[in-house]
Amino acid sequence: MSADTHLPKDAAPGGTELIRFDRVTKRFGAHTVLDALDFTVSAGKHVTLIGPSGSGKTTILRLLMTLLKPDEGTIKVGDAYLTHEEKGGRLIPAGEKHIREVRKNIGMVFQQFNLFPNMKVLRNITEAPVHVLGLGKDEAEERARGLLDLVGLTAHLDKYPTQLSGGQQQRVAIARALAMRPQVLLLDEVTSALDPELVAGVLDVLRDIARTTDITMLCVTHEMSFARDISDDVLMFDAGRVIESGPPEKIFTDPEHERTREFLGAVL
Amino acid sequence: MTGALWELFFKGVWITVQLMVYSAALAAAVAFGVGMARTSRLRVVRFLSGAYVEIFRGTSALVLMFWLFFALPLLGWQLAGLWAGTLALGLSYGAYGSEVVRGALAAVAPAQREAAVALSFTPWQRMRKVLLPQAFPEMMPPFTNLLVELLKGTALASLLSIGELTFEAKLARLSTGESAQVYGIILVLYFVIAFVVTRIMRLVERRAKASVGKAPEPSGGLFSRTPAAAGTAAPAAGGGKP
Amino acid sequence: MNTWSWGYVGDILPDLLKGLGVTVEATVLGSLVSFALGLVWALALRSPSRWVTWPVGAVVEFVRNTPLLVQLFFLFFVLPSWGLTFSPLVTGVIGLGLHYSTYTAEVYRAGIDGVPAGQWEAAVALNLPRRRTWTAVILPQALRRVVPALGNYVIAMFKDTPMLAAITVGDMLFQANTIGATTFDYMEPITVVGALFIVISYPTSLLLRALERRLVR
Numbered sequence: 001m002s003a004d005t006h007l008p009k010d011a012a013p014g015g016t017e018l019i020r021f022d023r024v025t026k027r028f029g030a031h032t033v034l035d036a037l038d039f040t041v042s043a044g045k046h047v048t049l050i051g052p053s054g055s056g057k058t059t060i061l062r063l064l065m066t067l068l069k070p071d072e073g074t075i076k077v078g079d080a081y082l083t084h085e086e087k088g089g090r091l092i093p094a095g096e097k098h099i100r101e102v103r104k105n106i107g108m109v110f111q112q113f114n115l116f117p118n119m120k121v122l123r124n125i126t127e128a129p130v131h132v133l134g135l136g137k138d139e140a141e142e143r144a145r146g147l148l149d150l151v152g153l154t155a156h157l158d159k160y161p162t163q164l165s166g167g168q169q170q171r172v173a174i175a176r177a178l179a180m181r182p183q184v185l186l187l188d189e190v191t192s193a194l195d196p197e198l199v200a201g202v203l204d205v206l207r208d209i210a211r212t213t214d215i216t217m218l219c220v221t222h223e224m225s226f227a228r229d230i231s232d233d234v235l236m237f238d239a240g241r242v243i244e245s246g247p248p249e250k251i252f253t254d255p256e257h258e259r260t261r262e263f264l265g266a267v268l
Numbered sequence: 269m270t271g272a273l274w275e276l277f278f279k280g281v282w283i284t285v286q287l288m289v290y291s292a293a294l295a296a297a298v299a300f301g302v303g304m305a306r307t308s309r310l311r312v313v314r315f316l317s318g319a320y321v322e323i324f325r326g327t328s329a330l331v332l333m334f335w336l337f338f339a340l341p342l343l344g345w346q347l348a349g350l351w352a353g354t355l356a357l358g359l360s361y362g363a364y365g366s367e368v369v370r371g372a373l374a375a376v377a378p379a380q381r382e383a384a385v386a387l388s389f390t391p392w393q394r395m396r397k398v399l400l401p402q403a404f405p406e407m408m409p410p411f412t413n414l415l416v417e418l419l420k421g422t423a424l425a426s427l428l429s430i431g432e433l434t435f436e437a438k439l440a441r442l443s444t445g446e447s448a449q450v451y452g453i454i455l456v457l458y459f460v461i462a463f464v465v466t467r468i469m470r471l472v473e474r475r476a477k478a479s480v481g482k483a484p485e486p487s488g489g490l491f492s493r494t495p496a497a498a499g500t501a502a503p504a505a506g507g508g509k510p
Numbered sequence: 511m512n513t514w515s516w517g518y519v520g521d522i523l524p525d526l527l528k529g530l531g532v533t534v535e536a537t538v539l540g541s542l543v544s545f546a547l548g549l550v551w552a553l554a555l556r557s558p559s560r561w562v563t564w565p566v567g568a569v570v571e572f573v574r575n576t577p578l579l580v581q582l583f584f585l586f587f588v589l590p591s592w593g594l595t596f597s598p599l600v601t602g603v604i605g606l607g608l609h610y611s612t613y614t615a616e617v618y619r620a621g622i623d624g625v626p627a628g629q630w631e632a633a634v635a636l637n638l639p640r641r642r643t644w645t646a647v648i649l650p651q652a653l654r655r656v657v658p659a660l661g662n663y664v665i666a667m668f669k670d671t672p673m674l675a676a677i678t679v680g681d682m683l684f685q686a687n688t689i690g691a692t693t694f695d696y697m698e699p700i701t702v703v704g705a706l707f708i709v710i711s712y713p714t715s716l717l718l719r720a721l722e723r724r725l726v727r
Contacts, residue, residue, distance in 0.1 A: 067631050115632070116629065132637045180636060186635075322708075326712045326715075327708050328669040328683075330670075330683065331672055334700050339697040420575075421577075437583070441587065447588045458576040459572055462576070
């Protein structure tokens with residue numbers, strides 16, 4: 001375990017390690033999805049995970065969001081373990097309180113949006129800032145309005161999610177995640193559930209965010225051109241392991257690994 | 269508790285079981301008759317069977333029981349208490365059961381009916397050879413719930429002074445004054461009967477499913493069959509509780 | 511052979527309607543108790559601790575699988591000996607509420623299970639506290655789904671209220687019985703009571719079916 005990860009989380013300069021998976025194994029029954037996986041992501045980077053379905057990409061995002069617990073190994077975000085806490089120099093499984101604290105740094109946008117249908121758009125966005133971060137209602141609404149402006153939905157803040165198109169819902173979901181000001185944004189196939197004509201609007205918003213913020217992005221997608229646009233790094237997964245990684249120009253034009261060539265040949 | 273009291277309780281259990289079995293037999297006959305009638309091609313048959321269901325589901329089983337026992341004699345038919353109880357329970361739980369039958373019949377894949385039509389079965393043959401055999405296993409879980417409800421309903425007959433379990437409990441309470449003990453014991457006795465009934469019905473369900481080549485659902489828990497939430501959770505069930 | 515007398519019906523109707531008032535009162539109060547208590551059971555049964563789920567599950571199964579009438583007798587005769595003396599109506603409301611809470615618990619369970627997993631995940635992703643997740647996200651969605659099913663149990667409870675007559679609550683059946691005992695003519699009172707049940711419960715159930723089509727999609 002490297003000892004040089006003690007950095008103040010709000011001052012993470014580019015190039016510093018923000019996420020570290022250390023020999024993480026995840027099984028579902030007899031099926032091993034992730035097999036002693038190691039990888040790191042530096043602060044501020046935009047990383048895309050690609051690979052055939054079932055290769056464990058989404059599992060990685062769900063582990064980071066604490067929707068799943070690893071069977072073995074450790075996950076570190078910033079200078080704190082997500083899976084464990086240190087007590088008296090020993091690592092013990094993380095308690096709820098510790099997980100909540102570390103999780104504050106992470107936001108996620110889901111394939112199926114998962115907006116709360118019982119809340120209007122504005123409250124979907126302000127609910128967590130008010131009740132988790134303790135923001136005042138006015139401040140949270142101001143933040144929400146700013147984000148709705150960013151995703152181009154200011155006119156819809158008083159609607160229920162079901163009154164919006166899928167693309168609009170997903171843009172609200174992006175605003176909702178950003179309202180928490182996370183260091184890391186997880187994007188789980190965010191365009192897969194959308195009608196083709198709505199995909200571009202969502203991707204444009206994400207490109208915008210990637211360009212104008214220093215947020216770290218971890219992205220699972222089948223939109224290869226989008227991946228090429230925004231990524232600093234692309235990780236190619238197969239059977240629960242990273243088999244190749246590098247800048248998109250390299251991976252997409254001159255992959256080294258046979259499986260990567262096969263996969264790209266099939267999706268491009 | 270003395271031996272005499274236990275004797276009283278077991279006599280009560282015996283009458284309760286009899287009342288349950290007779291009522292269940294009547295209810296089953298009503299359920300299948302009315303349930304099938306509701307799928308009839310004839311509008312008048314559908315209407316009459318539908319009216320039956322709404323009337324007997326709409327009123328209270330206890331009021332019906334009182335009506336059969338106290339009011340019907342004034343029209344010239346004197347019913348013994350046991351038969352008034354059987355009739356009231358059978359007619360009202362039959363109405364609930366008919367909803368189960370109707371729902372299960374409606375849930376058989378339309379292609380099955382079409383296939384039977386293509387083989388030029390008569391409507392009755394379609395019902396008997398194709399629809400009922402496939403629908404029957406699906407009826408078992410809601411029927412099990414209904415049977416437990418019916419068992420609970422037999423306690424109402426005590427109000428007609430029929431010597432079933434609840435009535436014997438009343439006698440026991442009057443003679444001993446031990447309310448907590450007496451009612452505690454008979455609640456447990458009812459629970460045991462319900463448990464046995466549930467287990468027996470589970471066996472029947474297993475056989476019924478095996479007969480149409482379906483794997484039985486895994487069993488577990490004490491009763492494990494939670495009552496279908498009336499209406500929403502299981503549309504075919506027609507309500508786990510009257 | 512006796513014949514139906516509308517004059518007699520007119521004479522007894524005021525008493526029966528008074529009984530109807532008590533019947534409705536018992537139904538409304540019993541429903542409120544069952545809605546609240548059922549939610550308690552449903553939430554307790556989701557506890558991660560077996561020390562909670564096992565006893566609660568046992569109590570719920572026991573109450574659901576034994577007759578309401580006997581439970582009413584138990585409460586009526588036993589509670590006073592524990593120093594808890596209530597009016598017959600309050601005892602009846604407790605009995606109805608307790609009995610039906612074991613059904614509403616099941617309704618809530620189904621409603622909560624019906625909330626898509628993505629809603630829980632979104633709540634985790636936003637780091638919402640547990641209590642907030644329940645009160646702001648899960649329950650509002652679950653309750654919407656359970657309204658029709660709860661309504662059906664209210665109707666069922668309504669039709670079970672005549673049992674309260676057995677513990678001397680002055681409901682419709684009690685009134686009809688009292689009238690019959692003095693006039694020796696049960697035909698009209700009991701028939702009218704039976705008809706009143708249909709007249710109230712049938713339209714209500716039609717209303718609920720319409721509501722169900724609107725709420726549960």
